[in-house]
Structures are given as C-alpha cells and as structure tokens.
Amino acid sequence: MTLFHFPTAYFIAGVLFLAMPSALWLLLRQTPARGLSLWSSGGLVFGLGLMLLGSRGELPEWMTHGLANSLLFSGAALWVLALRRKLGLPMPVMVLILFNLVFWLVYELFHSWWVNPTWRFLWSTCIVCGMLFWVAGLARELGLRRKSFSAKVVTLVYMALGLVLAVRAISVLLGLTQPEAMHVDVLSMVVITMGVLTSVVGNIGFLGVVLERVSRKLLAIAQAQARQEESKRLLQQITQLERQRSVGQIAASLGHELSQPLTNLHLIIDRMAMAQENHDGRSLADDLRALQRNTQKATDILHRIRTFIRTQDIQFEPIELGQVIADVNDLIHDLSFNESVHIQVTLPAEKAWVLGDAVQLSQILLNVLRNAIEATHGQPDRRIQITVRREKTSLVLEVLDNGPGMTPDVLAQIATPFFSTKPDGLGVGLSIAQSIAKQHRGSLQMDNHPDGGARVCLQLPEWVQHRAL
Numbered sequence: 001m002t003l004f005h006f007p008t009a010y011f012i013a014g015v016l017f018l019a020m021p022s023a024l025w026l027l028l029r030q031t032p033a034r035g036l037s038l039w040s041s042g043g044l045v046f047g048l049g050l051m052l053l054g055s056r057g058e059l060p061e062w063m064t065h066g067l068a069n070s071l072l073f074s075g076a077a078l079w080v081l082a083l084r085r086k087l088g089l090p091m092p093v094m095v096l097i098l099f100n101l102v103f104w105l106v107y108e109l110f111h112s113w114w115v116n117p118t119w120r121f122l123w124s125t126c127i128v129c130g131m132l133f134w135v136a137g138l139a140r141e142l143g144l145r146r147k148s149f150s151a152k153v154v155t156l157v158y159m160a161l162g163l164v165l166a167v168r169a170i171s172v173l174l175g176l177t178q179p180e181a182m183h184v185d186v187l188s189m190v191v192i193t194m195g196v197l198t199s200v201v202g203n204i205g206f207l208g209v210v211l212e213r214v215s216r217k218l219l220a221i222a223q224a225q226a227r228q229e230e231s232k233r234l235l236q237q238i239t240q241l242e243r244q245r246s247v248g249q250i251a252a253s254l255g256h257e258l259s260q261p262l263t264n265l266h267l268i269i270d271r272m273a274m275a276q277e278n279h280d281g282r283s284l285a286d287d288l289r290a291l292q293r294n295t296q297k298a299t300d301i302l303h304r305i306r307t308f309i310r311t312q313d314i315q316f317e318p319i320e321l322g323q324v325i326a327d328v329n330d331l332i333h334d335l336s337f338n339e340s341v342h343i344q345v346t347l348p349a350e351k352a353w354v355l356g357d358a359v360q361l362s363q364i365l366l367n368v369l370r371n372a373i374e375a376t377h378g379q380p381d382r383r384i385q386i387t388v389r390r391e392k393t394s395l396v397l398e399v400l401d402n403g404p405g406m407t408p409d410v411l412a413q414i415a416t417p418f419f420s421t422k423p424d425g426l427g428v429g430l431s432i433a434q435s436i437a438k439q440h441r442g443s444l445q446m447d448n449h450p451d452g453g454a455r456v457c458l459q460l461p462e463w464v465q466h467r468a469l
Helices: 006-028 036-053 061-086 093-113 117-146 149-173 186-249 251-277 285-309 321-338 358-375 408-413 429-439
Strands: 317-320 342-346 353-356 383-391 394-401 443-448 454-461
Touching: 006 036, 006 186, 036 061, 036 186, 061 093, 061 117, 093 117, 117 149, 117 186, 149 186, 317 321, 317 358, 321 342, 321 358, 321 383, 321 394, 353 358, 353 454, 358 383, 358 394, 358 429, 358 454, 429 443, 429 454
Parallel strands: 342 383
Antiparallel strands: 317 353, 383 394, 394 454, 443 454
C-alpha cells in the first residue's frame, strides 16, 4: 500500500479534472451547447479542490482544508447548474452560494473552533457525496428525456463515485477507518481510482450528451430544409398544373382567337394563287404584308401561351405592370369578348415598375380575372375595372367587378387551399396567387367593395431604380 502515494494520486486526479473539461470546452467552444461553460467550470473548480486537498502539509491549512472542500462543493454545484440548465430547470445561483457559505462555516466550526476530525470529515464527505448523487439524478433525468446513452454513462460514474464516498463515510462513522483524506487504506484507494475514472468518463459522457443534442438539431434542421424543399417543389408543380388548367379552361377562346389569323392566312394565299392564275398584274406587296402580319399575330399568340404554361425557375427582373395587364388581356381577350364582359384599365401617368417574375404575376392576374368574369354572370352590363395606383412606396393593382360580391362564409375561407365555390374547381388558384404575392414581398387581399362587387388588391413594392437608367 505504501507504493500508492496519496498526494500524487490526488494531484493526478485534480489535473485530470482540470484538463478534461478544458479540452471539452476547447473542442466545443464553437458549438452553441447549453450548460457547456458551467460544466467545464465545474470540472476546473473541482480539480483545483482535489489538488489543494492533496497538498496538505505543504500549503497553509486554510487552503488545503476549508478552501479545498469549498471548491469541491462549488465544482459539484456547477455541474448541477449545468445539468439543470440542459433540463430547462432554472435555479437561482444565490441559493448555491448561500449553501456553500453554510457548508464552509460548519466545516470551519469542526476544524478550527470545535475541533472534531470525525465530524469534519463526515460533514464534508456527506455534502460532497450528496452533490454527486444530485448530479447523477439530473443526468438520469436527462437520459430519460432525451433517450441519451451518454447521459446514462454520466449517471453511472457519478453515482459510483458518490456510493464509494458514502461507504467511506460509513466506515469512518463505524470506526473502521481514519477520518482523514490522506489515510492509506483500500477504500481511500478506491475513492481516488473512482475520481480518476469519473474525471475521464464523466467528461467524455457529457461530450456525448452535447454531440447527441447537436446531431439531433442538425438532423432536425436538415429534415426541415428537406420539407421546405419538398413543399417548394410541390408548390411549383401545383402552380404549373394550375397554369396549364387555366389555359385549358380558355382553350376554346384561344382556338377561336388563333382561327382568325389562320383563316386570314388561308384567304390571302388563295387570293395570291388566283392572281397568279389570272396573271393579275397588280402588286403582291399588300398581300405579302398581310400574310406577314397575320403570321406574326398567330406566332405571338402561340408564344404567349407557351411562355405562360412552361416550367421555369422564378426570375426576378424589372416588370412594368401595364405590360403585364396588356399581356393577360391579350390572353383572355376572346374569353371576355365571348362573355360580353367589358374590361376597363386605368394606369397612372408614369409607368408602374415592380421587381418580379412576369409569368407568375400574369398568373395572379389571370386567376383574378377569370374569377371576376365568372362573378359577373347574370349582370345586364358586365364590367371589370382594373386600376393601378401608387400608395407610398408600393403599387396597388386593383381588380373590381360588378358582380354580387362574396358572402361572409366565402370571405372567411377565400384563398384557403382546396376551397372552391365552383363544382369543378380545385380551390388552389387564389392560394397559389397569395403565395406568389408573398414571394414578391407583397400581399393579395380580397374583400367586397362598399359600392358592390368583389375587389381584389395586389400590393407590391415599387421598383424605382429604373428612373436612374
């Protein structure tokens, strides 16, 4: 047994308690881990206490007795605070400071005034033992909450150290061993061995607790990002399908619109063929110009349709709202003409520019106009008013129809995904329109106009850089 040098053993245990949490803190200092600083500080303080405890006979008594035991208590108290913080259990630091003061006063009572080494040893050992059991209990609770294997490891090593200290205290109480930390016996050696084991395994276990939590956070972030990407992809697909459905619903009108220039082309070609057969000497310049004009018109119509329904990434660029309105009016012109709906457009004197995606903004307006056209059914004079106005730093595109307006029930659910008042409606048009408006840092509001009819207002930030170009 004399080969086991206790001061050296205490010093080694203290150094390990200093080194392990320092390495832990350096390893995870960039990680936002709750309680890491408290846990590392507890190890440093506890390790310093062990080193002072092992320096008895070489340093003043007030350092190797009262201060050393107070540091042991403080280190364990910091571990308690660290684990309680991880569990989300607030605890006033002042309580532990007052408890530490009481612990030190009672210890000094047995050490300096009412000199009783047995009670002094039992008091300090039992208090530190209780703190270690507290640490083990909190680690167990943490392990149960998070299903953490590392927290269970921390529980085992601190519980084991506390049990060994408890057995040592009982042995002193029964007179089986001496009440002195430097007394050489089997139990003292076991205490030192468990202290070394706790300094290593306990800190590695806490490292595991932190890394498990960080890993769960990173996994949750990755899952959230995956869900966002999936939602974005699904929204793009639904938006694309809704655009195609919109074009499908006005396909008859588009067919009629295309039939006009195609019929003109057929007539012009026939006329040119007849002129050639009759050797008509008149110039073919007028016919060629008409041929070119009608061909271009058919091409423009097909281009608008293809641009509207194709899949593409959002491309934000300066857009003039008047041009968006004109393009959508061209796309829906034949539908409004066949339905005998008069669409009136009022634009500000100065062109209204926004930063956005022309196709997506066109989709908002097309959805709104289709709904407005349907809302005017049954009115003797079917009218839709489109107005663009400035409000501070924003532009407001307002669509007002002269239909009966929306009922309170419809207003409460309007733009809710999959809600529709139409038997064949999907209920996604206005919901998609609102999502597009938000992507453009704007909003889409729907209500009833005080003078009657439904009103839809698209508000977008005005883009003013174009004035400097």
